[in-house]
Amino acid sequence: MIDLTSETDYQLLGIINWLRDKSEQQDVIGEVYDFVALLKGIKPVFLLGRTPMPEELIEKILKLALDLKLFVIEGCLWDATAYGQFPKWYTEYCRGQISEFKAWYICKEEKFAMSIKKINDLDGILSMDEEARLLGYPVCCVNAHYNRAHRYHRGSLSILKRLAKGNEQVMRALAMGNAQLAPQTNEEIEDFDFAFQIHTPHLGSWNMCDECKNGINSSSNELEKKYSGVIEMFLKLNPMQ
Ligand SMILES: [Zn+2]
Numbered sequence: 135m136i137d138l139t140s141e142t143d144y145q146l147l148g149i150i151n152w153l154r155d156k157s158e159q160q161d162v163i164g165e166v167y168d169f170v171a172l173l174k175g176i177k178p179v180f181l182l183g184r185t186p187m188p189e190e191l192i193e194k195i196l197k198l199a200l201d202l203k204l205f206v207i208e209g210c211l212w213d214a215t216a217y218g219q220f221p222k223w224y225t226e227y228c229r230g231q232i233s234e235f236k237a238w239y240i241c242k243e244e245k246f247a248m249s250i251k252k253i254n255d256l257d258g259i260l261s262m263d264e265e266a267r268l269l270g271y272p273v274c275c276v277n278a279h280y281n282r283a284h285r286y287h288r289g290s291l292s293i294l295k296r297l298a299k300g301n302e303q304v305m306r307a308l309a310m311g312n313a314q315l316a317p318q319t320n321e322e323i324e325d326f327d328f329a330f331q332i333h334t335p336h337l338g339s340w341n342m343c344d345e346c347k348n349g350i351n352s353s354s355n356e357l358e359k360k361y362s363g364v365i366e367m368f369l370k371l372n373p374m375q
Contacts, residue, residue: 142202143367146170149194150368162187164339167365169195169240171338173202174364176357177270178246183237184211185339192238199240205247207239209254214262214276215283221302224291227309233257271340272353278343282329289325290315296322337361 146166153163165185172180182195199206210233217225239250249268253260266276291305293315298304317326333342335358346354 142173142198145198146173147368149191149198152194153191156188161185161334161339162191164334164337166191166195167337167361168339169199170365170368171270171361172240172242175242176360176364178241178243179250179268179270180240181212181237181269182240183235195240196238199238205239205241205244205250207241207247207250207254208236209239209250210258211235211237212253212258212260212265214260214265214280215287216280217287220287220291223302223306224287224309227306228287229257229259269340270357272343272346272351272357274351274353275340275343275346279341282331282341285325286329289317289322289329292319292322292325293317335361337365 146169150163150166153166162185165182165187168177169180169182171177183192196206213229213232215228217228239254241247241250246268249264253264262276262280263273265271266273269276290309294305294308294313296318297308297313317323331341331344333344333347334340335342335354337358338361340354340357342354343351345351349355
């Protein structure tokens, strides 16, 4: 049984204030809000470590999660990118790169811990729906996230092809050698512009889809309201927000 006491809230507040004192970026603080959302039952799984953040913060959150006897599972970053139309070597190259990044999946319930382990056993490959369900993010936004990833890969392959003059062996060697990928054609520039769009909500760390950002779809708005319901006390205590 998880004991969510005022002591836990006090520790969370300490972490948030510590980040603010360090003028840490909003997306890092957003991850702490994600952790609060997990603790208060808004999301099934909290993913720690996707955003580059101070080592000290990871340690503080992991310690608190372990003190609360949560399930803490280390694994590679999940990836639901639709690689289907890309060459096999490119897919393997991308998956190899992702596998080098470690993250922690934290949850309160054993059934979710089982799901996490299953996905990690599959090297982090899962469906977009599954990712949205487990991380508690709007499906539309998760789909948009992977649509951006898809455009990034399409643009990257186009650049590699252009640099290698269509020779696949050379493309591969360039990719492996981490060649500088500078978009040049209109299509490449459009793909990269699209791929790097970031619309973070005020609270939380997911990347919103255009529809959520423009208020056409209310999914992110509803989730933000839930976040604000449980984070309110932290915001009141932190007038800087
Ligand atoms: Zn959305």
